[in-house]
Amino acid sequence: MDSMLAILTLIGSVAALVFAYTRAKKVLRFPAGSETMKKISASIHEGAMAYLKRQYRILVIFFVGMFCILLIMAAAGFLTWFVPFAFITGGFFSGLSGFVGMQIATRANARTAAACQKGLNKGLNVAFSAGSVMGFTVVGLGLLDISIWYLILSVVFKLPIEDITGAMITFGMGASSMALFARVGGGIYTKAADVGADLVGKVEAGIPEDDPRNPAVIADNVGDNVGDVAGMGADLYESYVGSIVSSCALGVVAFKNIESVDQLSAVMIPMILAAVGVLASIIGALLVRTGEDTRQSTLLRSLRVGTNTSAVIIAVVAFPLVWVILGKEFIGIYFAILSGLLAGVLIGLSTEYFTSDTYKPTQNLSGKSLTGSATIIIGGLSLGMLSTALPIIIIAVCIMAAYGFSGGFADATRGLYGIALAAVGMLSTLGITLATDAYGPIADNAGGIAEMAGLDAEVRTRTDALDSLGNTTAATGKGFAIGSAALTALALIASYVEKVQQVGGSSVKLDMSVMNPTVLVGLFIGACLPFIFAALTMSSVGKAAQSIVVEVRRQFREITGLMEGTAEADYKTCVDICTKASLREMILPTLLAIITPIVTGLILGYNGVIGLLTGATASGFVMAIFMANSGGAWDNAKKYIEGGNHGGKGSEAHKAAVVGDTVGDPFKDTSGPSINILIKLLSMVSIVFAGLVVNFHLF
Numbered sequence: 015m016d017s018m019l020a021i022l023t024l025i026g027s028v029a030a031l032v033f034a035y036t037r038a039k040k041v042l043r044f045p046a047g048s049e050t051m052k053k054i055s056a057s058i059h060e061g062a063m064a065y066l067k068r069q070y071r072i073l074v075i076f077f078v079g080m081f082c083i084l085l086i087m088a089a090a091g092f093l094t095w096f097v098p099f100a101f102i103t104g105g106f107f108s109g110l111s112g113f114v115g116m117q118i119a120t121r122a123n124a125r126t127a128a129a130c131q132k133g134l135n136k137g138l139n140v141a142f143s144a145g146s147v148m149g150f151t152v153v154g155l156g157l158l159d160i161s162i163w164y165l166i167l168s169v170v171f172k173l174p175i176e177d178i179t180g181a182m183i184t185f186g187m188g189a190s191s192m193a194l195f196a197r198v199g200g201g202i203y204t205k206a207a208d209v210g211a212d213l214v215g216k217v218e219a220g221i222p223e224d225d226p227r228n229p230a231v232i233a234d235n236v237g238d239n240v241g242d243v244a245g246m247g248a249d250l251y252e253s254y255v256g257s258i259v260s261s262c263a264l265g266v267v268a269f270k271n272i273e274s275v276d277q278l279s280a281v282m283i284p285m286i287l288a289a290v291g292v293l294a295s296i297i298g299a300l301l302v303r304t305g306e307d308t309r310q311s312t313l314l315r316s317l318r319v320g321t322n323t324s325a326v327i328i329a330v331v332a333f334p335l336v337w338v339i340l341g342k343e344f345i346g347i348y349f350a351i352l353s354g355l356l357a358g359v360l361i362g363l364s365t366e367y368f369t370s371d372t373y374k375p376t377q378n379l380s381g382k383s384l385t386g387s388a389t390i391i392i393g394g395l396s397l398g399m400l401s402t403a404l405p406i407i408i409i410a411v412c413i414m415a416a417y418g419f420s421g422g423f424a425d426a427t428r429g430l431y432g433i434a435l436a437a438v439g440m441l442s443t444l445g446i447t448l449a450t451d452a453y454g455p456i457a458d459n460a461g462g463i464a465e466m467a468g469l470d471a472e473v474r475t476r477t478d479a480l481d482s483l484g485n486t487t488a489a490t491g492k493g494f495a496i497g498s499a500a501l502t503a504l505a506l507i508a509s510y511v512e513k514v515q516q517v518g519g520s521s522v523k524l525d526m527s528v529m530n531p532t533v534l535v536g537l538f539i540g541a542c543l544p545f546i547f548a549a550l551t552m553s554s555v556g557k558a559a560q561s562i563v564v565e566v567r568r569q570f571r572e573i574t575g576l577m578e579g580t581a582e583a584d585y586k587t588c589v590d591i592c593t594k595a596s597l598r599e600m601i602l603p604t605l606l607a608i609i610t611p612i613v614t615g616l617i618l619g620y621n622g623v624i625g626l627l628t629g630a631t632a633s634g635f636v637m638a639i640f641m642a643n644s645g646g647a648w649d650n651a652k653k654y655i656e657g658g659n660h661g662g663k664g665s666e667a668h669k670a671a672v673v674g675d676t677v678g679d680p681f682k683d684t685s686g687p688s689i690n691i692l693i694k695l696l697s698m699v700s701i702v703f704a705g706l707v708v709n710f711h712l713f
Contacts, residue, residue: 019282020161020168020285021161021165022286022289023160023164023282023288024158024161026157026288026289026292027153027154027156027157027158027161027289028154029292029293030151030154030157030292030295030445031150031154031155031158033154033296033299034114034146034147034149034151034154037143037150038144038147041118041121041122041125041140041143041147042121042125045125045128046121046124046125047124047127047128047463047467048467050466050467050468051463051467054467055121055463058120058239059120059121062120062236062239063116063120064589064593065203065236065240065597066112066113066116066240066244068593068597069195069597070109072597073109073192076195077101077191080101080191081098081102084098084101084184084702087703087706092517092705092709093184093702094173094177096167096171096173096177096181097702100181100182100188101184101187101188101702102188103159103185104159104184104185104189104192105189105191105192107155107158107251108188108251108252108255110155111148111152111156111247111248112244112248112251113244114147114148115148115151115243115244115452116239116243116244116247118144118147118148119144119148119243119455119456119459120239122141122456123460124463125140126140126144126456126457126459126460127463127467127469127477130464130477131469131470134304134479134480137457137460137477137480138303138304138316139303140456141457141480142302142317142449142453144453144456145453145456146299146445146452147452148246148449148452149295149299149444149448149449150292150295150296150445152250152444153254153291153445155251156251156255156288159185160255160259164178175266175278175281178281179263179265179281180513182259182262183263183509183701183702184698184702185255185259186252186255186260186694186698187698187699187701189248190256190694191604191608191695194603194604194607194691194692194695196244196249197245197248197684197687198245198551198554198599198603198684198688199245199600200240200241200242200244200245200246200596201241201551201555201683201684201688202551202554202555202558202596202600203237203240203592203593203595203596204234204240204241204242204245204679204683204684205237205559205679205683206237206562206591206592206595206596207233207562207588208234209555209679210233210560210561210563210566211230211234211562211566212672212676213676214228214567214570215228215231216669216672217669217672218567219577220664224461224462224463224464224465225465225466226465226466226579227576227577227579227583228583229566229569229570229584230565231462231466231583231585232589233588233592235459235462236589236592238455239455239459240596241455241683242455242458242488242683243455243456246452246491247448247452250444250448250451250491250495252691253494253495253498253502253690253691253694254288254441254444256698257437257438257498257502258284258438260434260437260502260505260506261434261435261505262284263505263512264430264505264509265281265283265431267427267512268425268430268431275340275341279339279340280431283335283339283340283347283435284438286339287335287351287435287439288438288442290328290332290335290442291441291443291444292445294323294325294442295444295446295447295449296445297323297327298322298323298324298446299320299446300320301319302317302319303316313480313483314483314486317450317483317487321362321443321446321447322359324443324445325358325443328355328439328442328443329352329355332351332355333345344420344421346432347419347420347431349415349419349420350419350420350432350433351439353411353412353415353416353419354416354436354439354501355439355442357409357411357412357440358439358441358494358497358498360408361408361409361493361494361497364401364404365401365486365642365643365646366490368398368400368401368643368646369486369647369649370486370650371482371650371653375397375647376397376651376654377654379394379397379648379651380651380659383651383655383667383668383670383671384660384666384667384670385670386666387670387674390648390670390671390673390674391673391674391677394677394678397643397644397647398639398640398641398644399640401639401643401644402639402640405496405639408497409497409500412436412501413436413501413504416429416433416436416501417429417432420432420433420435427512430505430508431505433505434502434505436501437498437505440494440497440498441494441498447490448491450487450490450491451487451488451491453484453487454481454484454488455484457477457480457483457484460477460481461477461481478653478657481653482650488682492638492642492646492686492690493639493642495690496635496638496642496687496689499635499638499690499694500631500693502694503631503635503694504631506697506698507627507628507631509701510620510623510627510700511524511624513701513704513705514707514708517705517709518708522708524620524621524624525621526621526624528625532618532619532621532622533621533622533625534625535622535625536621536623536624536627537625537626537628537629538625539614539625539626540625540626540627540631540696541630541632541633543606543626543630543633543634544630544638544689544692545637546606547606547688547689547692548641548689550602550603551599551603551680551684551685551688552680552684554595554599554603555680556680557595557599559676562592566588569587607692607699608695608699610626610696611626611697611699611703612699612703612706612707615700615703615706615707615710616706616707619707619711620711623700623707626696627693627696630692630693630696634689634693635690635693637686638686639686641686641689642686642687643682644678644682645681645683646678647678648675648678649679649682651671652671652675655667
């Protein structure tokens, strides 16, 4: 039966990939517009692919090095021989999902702009279909990697279930490593270009956004793809895979001594739930359409039809799924899944409330621009801090509900399994959730192409409506990723404790009390780590943006006829500056995440690592929400003014809002979303190197 369930998971992955392929074919059938539009789109595509090729060359060196280290550890008996190979496949599929998403996004931008000439619904259709390619590629490749490895290890090699889930955790580490490189590198690229283009173009030169006279305009549009498409795709692939493999690992332990339930059945629940989520997401995606009303509230309703339908399908199907596989005795597991699904919806609504210009918080924030840049920055920081309270409450209630429903007060391990399944429930409809997120950068690019190609103002109005909605859905997507990160990280900490006990046996002396000085020191180190990580990534954006500002000013000053529109800007230099800076600056933050838990373990021991993981999860969760929501609110406050409020474009309020937006750019698109990867990568690295740490302290 278990092999059949794994095959069903494989079928789910194939269904997702087939649907992504059909959506890609649909997008490419749409016309790409005029020759000018095709030329601009080709420049964006060329810059994006050049960046990816250079990034992947660097990552090959990293993955080969880590592969060799893991081989040595396997030879020493700390890991099974499958672990190094699982690590490679996790990183490969994570990178591949971003690559596929980038390919279609850079071909859909001009097609979206051309479709907006015919109507808003046409533009949404193209952009959302292209976003669906990313969404379903991520879930398809994630399930493909998981199901193939499961079948190989269980059917071909007939390994014990503990070794199977141990290898599966490791390709989660590969996915997390790739995601952090992609998110940090892409985030530095996109925000350096965006900040540089806005500060000199909008504020100093007073020219419109995406004006072809701005030398950084192509780099800005390339950045939308490398950061918000390739980076985001790798990010959510990692979140998706991490939630599933952590559930599988805990399922083995939770049902170890229960005769009525096979451990393999507990492993299968998250995999089958994810496969059902694929089908639910496909149905939801087919329901998304809108009219010609450009109000964000109307567009949001159009997307909610799809996402809410998918969530309802999961809520209905999960009940018989748990009943059949685990039995009615453990039906409480269903309510744990339901609590995660509901928490995801509520976090999305909370994020939408604090970041959408449809609601008072962002509207009030835009009003603070009337008194200058300082007040809108203060207001954005305040809004972001306040916005952390509701998600914390939602996650806290979700954790307690999932723990209690799954029997945690009688068996703590089973309660932790329920929490892990809540994360799977939250991300089960990722196919459509990510589609609503990934379409945003495509709409943003479409607006840039419409401006540069000189299309009618009505076209830009439509692309701006889609772009503004994209900011909100992107913030919602980050909320999902951050919320699931908190749940998954808790499950991974439990897996680490189990791994330490498995490796050390009776020699292990676990003391997780905060009165233990090693735990307390680890807790402080962990709590500090997201701040150091954010500081490094924010500083990297600042340094790269400075280079862009200097270059754009130079071109405005030295290229005769540029401001008059009689000469063409040197776009390639700005693209090259962003590429070099982002690839150089992404290395240190990522290595920090990998090295810190190993060094902490060798110095403080496994109890210190538990403190580290706990501190990083708590502070990282709050900080990631704060940064993502502040940035999203600043961005939409600017767009609210551009919609004709508080003086509209070109006013002093608008200039102040642009400054706020440039501060928020690295908040929401570089540091904030990278932190949720950080807290899971710390746990996965700790699990993989647990054998080394335990044996180092025993001997």
